[in-house]
Amino acid sequence: MRVIRLAGRLLPMLTLVLTLLSACDRADQGKAEITPDSGDRPYQASLVVFGTLVEITISGASPEQAAASVRRIETVFQKRHHDWHPWQPGLLADINQAFSNGHCHPADKETLELIRLAKRISAQSRGAFNPAIGKLIALWGFHDDEPQAGRPPPAPQAISALLATHPQMSDVHIKDGKVCSDNPAVALDLGGIAKGQAVDVAMQMLADHGIHNAIVNAGGDLRVRGRVGKGSHARAWRVGVRHPVSGGVLAEIDASGDEAIFTSGNYERFNEYEGVRYAHIIDPASGWPVHDINSATVILNNGAAADAWATALVVAGTQAARTLATRAGLTQVLLVNEAGEIWVSKAMMPRLHLDADASKIHVF
Ligand code: ADP
Ligand code: MG
Numbered sequence: 001m002r003v004i005r006l007a008g009r010l011l012p013m014l015t016l017v018l019t020l021l022s023a024c025d026r027a028d029q030g031k032a033e034i035t036p037d038s039g040d041r042p043y044q045a046s047l048v049v050f051g052t053l054v055e056i057t058i059s060g061a062s063p064e065q066a067a068a069s070v071r072r073i074e075t076v077f078q079k080r081h082h083d084w085h086p087w088q089p090g091l092l093a094d095i096n097q098a099f100s101n102g103h104c105h106p107a108d109k110e111t112l113e114l115i116r117l118a119k120r121i122s123a124q125s126r127g128a129f130n131p132a133i134g135k136l137i138a139l140w141g142f143h144d145d146e147p148q149a150g151r152p153p154p155a156p157q158a159i160s161a162l163l164a165t166h167p168q169m170s171d172v173h174i175k176d177g178k179v180c181s182d183n184p185a186v187a188l189d190l191g192g193i194a195k196g197q198a199v200d201v202a203m204q205m206l207a208d209h210g211i212h213n214a215i216v217n218a219g220g221d222l223r224v225r226g227r228v229g230k231g232s233h234a235r236a237w238r239v240g241v242r243h244p245v246s247g248g249v250l251a252e253i254d255a256s257g258d259e260a261i262f263t264s265g266n267y268e269r270f271n272e273y274e275g276v277r278y279a280h281i282i283d284p285a286s287g288w289p290v291h292d293i294n295s296a297t298v299i300l301n302n303g304a305a306a307d308a309w310a311t312a313l314v315v316a317g318t319q320a321a322r323t324l325a326t327r328a329g330l331t332q333v334l335l336v337n338e339a340g341e342i343w344v345s346k347a348m349m350p351r352l353h354l355d356a357d358a359s360k361i362h363v364f
Contacts, residue, residue, distance in 0.1 A: 042057045042058055043059075043067075044057045044058075045067070045070040047070070047074050047077060049078075049081050049195075049198055049218070050081060050191075050194060050195050050218075052218050052219035052221075053219055054198070054199075054202070054216065054217065054219075055216075056070055056073070056202065056206075056214065056217075057228075058206070058211055058213065058214045059214065059227070059228045059229065059230075060212075060213045060226075060230060061210070061211045061213075065209065065210070065211065066211065068209070069205060069206050069209040069211055072205055072209075073201075073202045073206075076202075080194070080197075080198055083108075083111060084190050084194045086134065086137070086190065086191050087138065087143040087144075091108075091111060095107065095179055095188060096134060096186075096187040096188060099180075099181040099183075099184060099186050099188075100184045100187075101184075103180075104175075104178040104179065104180035105178060105179055106178050106179075107178070107179050110197075110201075111179075112174050112177070112179065114190065114193065114194070114197050114304065115172065115174060116174060117304055117305065117308070118169060118188075118190065118193055118308065119169045119172060121193075121309060121312060122168070122169035123169065123170065124327075124328050125308075125309070125312035125315075125316065126324070127168060127169075127284055127285070128312040128315035128320075128324065129192060129193075129308050129309070129311055129312035129315065130167070130168065130169060130284040131169065131191075131192060131193065132167040132168050132171065132172065132183075132186040133162075133167055133187075133189065134167075134186075134188055135162055135165075135167065135185065136159070136162050136282055136284070136287055137189050137191070137280070137282055138189075139154045139158055139159065139162060140153070140154060140271075140278065140280075140289065141154075141271060142280045143189075147271065149271065149272070150271070151271055151273060152273050153273065153278060153288075159287040159288070160287070162185070162287065163286075163287045165185030166183065166185070167183055167185045167186040167187070168183070191280075192264070192281070192307065192308055193304050193307050193308040193311070194304075194307075195219075195221055195303075196221065196260065196262060196302075196303035196304035196305070196306055197303065197304040197307075198303075199216045199218050199221065199223045199260065199303040200223065200260070200302060200303040200304055203225055207225070212225060212226045213225065213226030213227055213228060213234075214226065215237055220263060221261070221303075221310075222260070222261055222262075223259070223303045224237050224239070224255040224257075224259050224260075224261070225257070226256065226257070227256045235254075236254035236255055237254070237255050237256060238253070238254055238255075239252065239253050239254075239255050240252050241261075241263060241334065244265045244294035244295035245267065245294060245336075249355060250342075250354070250356065251334065251352045251356075252352075253299075253351055253352055253353070255299075258301050259299055259300075259301060260299065260300055260301065260305075260306040261297065261306065262297065262298055262299075262303065262309075262310045263296065263297040263310055264296050264307075264310035264313070264314045265279075265293075265295035265296070265314060266279035266281060266293070266295075267279075267294055267295065270289070281311060281314050281315060282315075290314050292317040292318055292337055293316075293317060293318060293321065293335055293336070293337050293338075294336045295314070295336045296309075296310045296311075296313035296314045296321065296335050296336075297310065297333070298313065298330055298332065298333055299332035299333075299348070300332070309328070309330060312324065313325060313333065313335065318335060318337045318341070321333075321335055322335075322343060325345065330345070331345055331346075331347040331348070332345060332348040333345040333348060334348055334352070340360055341360055341362060342354070342356055342360050342361045342362065343362050343363075343364055344362070344363055344364070345363070345364060346363055349363050
């Protein structure tokens, strides 16, 4: 398995390596994998944003056109990496500082849009997705360039003290191009949604440059557009979803048109202390890292929403996740839990090539 989490959570510089896919073997790319069509030679570029290797695969465009688009995307990624960094100086740090001083802070249209979406999904998920808990995530030691491995969990009193401040997205308001918080304890951490937004922006920029057949894959979280291959050989992109425990391929999905496939889980970023794993996804109700669901995969036509919902479902746990998904109209959901159960939504089931024991599979 290629290591997609690079040293530290976030690299200070973006690197850009342009390569042409010479062979068409299955590309092994983290949570999900892509199999390009063997009759085609897609253009592939890799860059790093939010500490994740982002691979952009383009079919049916000239290498010059593809390279120019990727260069523009890199510039935007660089800006967003700085703006939305959860703990380094930048726009988000300024916003959080303003919140704690009881002030509003101006933000650009795209940042405000992302916060609006985060508010909506936070409300719909009944607070399971809650990017207002930045202070809690920091307390668990996940706001660190080089998180100390094997650190003990925080003192329970420190957790309860933060929970008592009730940071919620309903405290956050947007008016006149500014973002404000009624609650000084709110600190935004967009780690559960920003990658999705970055993937959306990249795909939109490709479309703006006339590229309509591509995959933007951020460490296994990806957005697909169009198809791969030419003419009558064109076919869907095949995406593999990784098994959260074994690391093998759990399921394959054929994706075409415009789809974002995002997976969140407790298996990739965690701290292990005295044999217990503490995931980087925190249940805002208890203040403790999630358990129960190992991974949640959501398919939507919007990367940011798919990203946020995948995080929300992991927090909610197997039972509540199914209820939330149904209520929110998420039709394409795949959950794997610690009991080894695989829960698949009805509409997802027929398009999934699952490599699993049938007795473990449940449809909802
Ligand atoms: P990944 O980055 O592995 O794809 P996620 O999309 O689930 O995983 O994002 C996890 C990140 O979301 C955490 O690192 C943290 O920044 C943030 N986060 C943690 N708990 C929550 C929560 N309950 N709601 C919203 N964001 C969260
Ligand atoms: Mg997420």
